[in-house]
Amino acid sequence: MEKALINTKFEYLKIQALNTWITTDNEPLIIAGPCGAETREQVLETAKTLSQIPVIQLFRAGIWKPRTRPNSFEGVGEQGLWWLKEVKEKYNFKTTVEVANAHHAELAMKHGVDVLWIGARTTVNPFSVQEIADAIKGVDIPVMIKNPIHADLQLWIGAIERINNAGITKLAAVHRGFHFFGKSKYRNKPMWELMIELKTLLPELPVICDPSHISGKRELIHNVAQKALNLGVNGLMIESHIDPSKALSDAEQQLQPNDLKELLAILQFPKTISTNAEFANKLNSFRAMIDEIDDELINLLKKRISVIEDIGIYKKEHNITVFQLERWQEILRTRSQLAEKLGLSRHHIEKLCQLLHEESIRVQNEVMNKKTV
Numbered sequence: 001m002e003k004a005l006i007n008t009k010f011e012y013l014k015i016q017a018l019n020t021w022i023t024t025d026n027e028p029l030i031i032a033g034p035c036g037a038e039t040r041e042q043v044l045e046t047a048k049t050l051s052q053i054p055v056i057q058l059f060r061a062g063i064w065k066p067r068t069r070p071n072s073f074e075g076v077g078e079q080g081l082w083w084l085k086e087v088k089e090k091y092n093f094k095t096t097v098e099v100a101n102a103h104h105a106e107l108a109m110k111h112g113v114d115v116l117w118i119g120a121r122t123t124v125n126p127f128s129v130q131e132i133a134d135a136i137k138g139v140d141i142p143v144m145i146k147n148p149i150h151a152d153l154q155l156w157i158g159a160i161e162r163i164n165n166a167g168i169t170k171l172a173a174v175h176r177g178f179h180f181f182g183k184s185k186y187r188n189k190p191m192w193e194l195m196i197e198l199k200t201l202l203p204e205l206p207v208i209c210d211p212s213h214i215s216g217k218r219e220l221i222h223n224v225a226q227k228a229l230n231l232g233v234n235g236l237m238i239e240s241h242i243d244p245s246k247a248l249s250d251a252e253q254q255l256q257p258n259d260l261k262e263l264l265a266i267l268q269f270p271k272t273i274s275t276n277a278e279f280a281n282k283l284n285s286f287r288a289m290i291d292e293i294d295d296e297l298i299n300l301l302k303k304r305i306s307v308i309e310d311i312g313i314y315k316k317e318h319n320i321t322v323f324q325l326e327r328w329q330e331i332l333r334t335r336s337q338l339a340e341k342l343g344l345s346r347h348h349i350e351k352l353c354q355l356l357h358e359e360s361i362r363v364q365n366e367v368m369n370k371k372t373v
């Protein structure tokens, strides 16, 4: 039996809506603050300027920084929690910090941090996630869980399950991109399809995008944030430092609060649903067209598979291999040429050809392996 893409295995998770733990006025939640708390002045100055941007509801700062190499700035530790307390009192922000073990979680809660977040380097480790889950069991504190560094959806869901099993129902996932090997313009590849799969599997779970860690540099943040909003994310977490050029971590990707203000002003915040009846009617008629086209496509695929089966039988009769390199190269070349001629994305059509070819190979192998009676 082939695995279905959408299953309902995770329905037992109990997840509350975002607006049960933070006021969002049904707008995406905006989280901002420095990568790391460095000094009392830097934290308070950043918070002061950010407090002039009303859409920001949650102030972030790393107190314990997981750094790739030793001898880098590893955070100020517990003293930073006192600064966050001042931020709460002076600027009326809710606060969030990254916790990587039980001790961090206990200290953060002791100092009145409102929301905890689990970083990408911790989500990869089930021991650490379980340790945090045990430490916060029975406490009504919201937790945001970043995706693991590498593209492993099960590991991400596993961390969400561990925290949820501890009785935490105020949860959010944070999409911060995935490590990859090779060249890319991103610091961490967005791989939006993974975020979409998470949302499909866990529809109740709020998903927040962190365009700062996806981008790695300021110039890309606008584009990444807009893409995330277009996909209907429930919030954005953006790093902001009063003087990014002096930041002790992630200097290239932090925005000066005024630049963040400008960015938030130019971003479009599309809604997931519309109450406009005319819009709904028109959209429905477009969708009816798409339904018809998909119907035709699937019927065509059925036709294609029938021919593939005939080819399989024929090859078997003549003792010829299923895979034919030259034919495959020809298919790729001609289909992508046609795609280009029609103004379609070459990449898209190549991917589609790969899928079709994979299925053809599978079907022909099945035919080949069938015992003749």
Ligand code: PEP
Residues within 6 Å of the ligand: 035, 036, 062, 066, 118, 119, 120, 121, 146, 176, 213
């Ligand atoms: C951060 O938010 O500063 C951070 C360390 O992020 P990540 O866990 O996504 O690397």
Ligand code: MN
Residues within 6 Å of the ligand: 035, 036, 239, 249, 250
């Ligand atoms: Mn950072």
